Amino acid sequence: MRKIVVHEPGSHDKLRVEEHPDPSPARGEVLLDVRAAGVNYADCVVRMGLYESAKKYVGWPITPGFEFSGTVAALGEGVTDLALGAPVFGVTRFGGYASRVAVPRHQVFPLPARLTPEEAAGFPAVFMTAYYALFELVRLRPAMSLLVHSAAGGVGSALVQLGKIAGCRVVGVVGAAHKVEAARRLGADAVIDKSSEPLWAAAERLAPEGYDVILDANGVETLRQSYRHVASAGKLVVYGFHTMLPRQGGRPSYPKLAVDFLRMPRFNPLDLCNDNKSVLAFNLSYLFHRTEILREAMDRLIGWVEEGRLSAPPVKTFPLERAGEAHRAIESGSTVGKLVLTL
Known part of the structure; x- marks a missing residue:
């Protein structure tokens, strides 16, 4: 082979x-x-x-x-x-x-x-990552507000669609103008193009009270502000650290990694209690042995595909x-x- x-x-x-x-x-x-x-x-x-x-x-x-x-x-x-x-x-x-x-x-x-x-x-x-984030770590309720970073990418596009299936209001964030329409087609209620407008000013305008759930795989570039824009009783879900790694060349910059590690926000349990917020994180590759999680997720996802409610x-x-x-x-x-x- x-x-x-x-x-x-x-x-x-x-x-x-x-x-x-x-x-x-x-x-x-x-x-x-x-x-x-x-x-x-x-x-x-x-x-x-x-x-x-x-x-x-x-x-x-x-x-x-x-x-x-x-x-x-x-x-x-x-x-x-x-x-x-x-x-x-x-x-x-x-x-x-x-x-x-x-x-x-x-x-x-x-x-x-x-x-x-x-x-x-x-x-x-991508869909099992999105499913685990939204249906295992978070209990979604209709009309909740979601902020999805990288909304036109693989996991982001899955998060947008699943959020809409759950009846939530979804705000997508993209990094280039050519991605705006892709996020809208997926069902995003609003799309922030951070290449052409200030991300957090736009996020505050769209949800002045904050977001019930923010889903962030960027890492140090956005995590601190993502936490600040989570509403009371809301959740920040972390599933990656993309901005710590190179966009060109294919090799990590270890000095940058070290600096980004030092800049990474630390979430104190006392602050979490007083802020009334939660920070959740996971890596799907540690979950493949969990038969019951895989079966439930894929049964529901395949069902939604066959019903025409999810698209690849x-x-x-x-x-x-x-x-x-x-x-x-x-x-x-x-x-x-x-x-x-x-x-």
């Missing part, structure tokens, strides 16, 4: 296509012929050597990739409810940039009729051999929707 292998941390040139023996499915696993694999910003962080769960579960060398679509190639002992050749999609704790991958049965789902294989490959990681983000594809180009594109911050590798 072919797969991308990263032998040591570094820039885009560390993504190498190699030939390896096919994996064999263990008991309770499914072997997949991969047709497409989703690209996430986290994959770039893995390549740079800064992703903690990658260090914990794999080390070097490593094959990035959290999500895929394809067909069932073989079944491990004990798996009897899937047919060979069946179209499926799912998640994997690393290893997705490969023509074959073996994963536990509970991480594989039937391909929805409304999604192409390429759309499906870019669906689960627009997809731009790259062949596996051009994974470095996909990483450059997603790191630039200029993309809309999802990037997907095709095999």
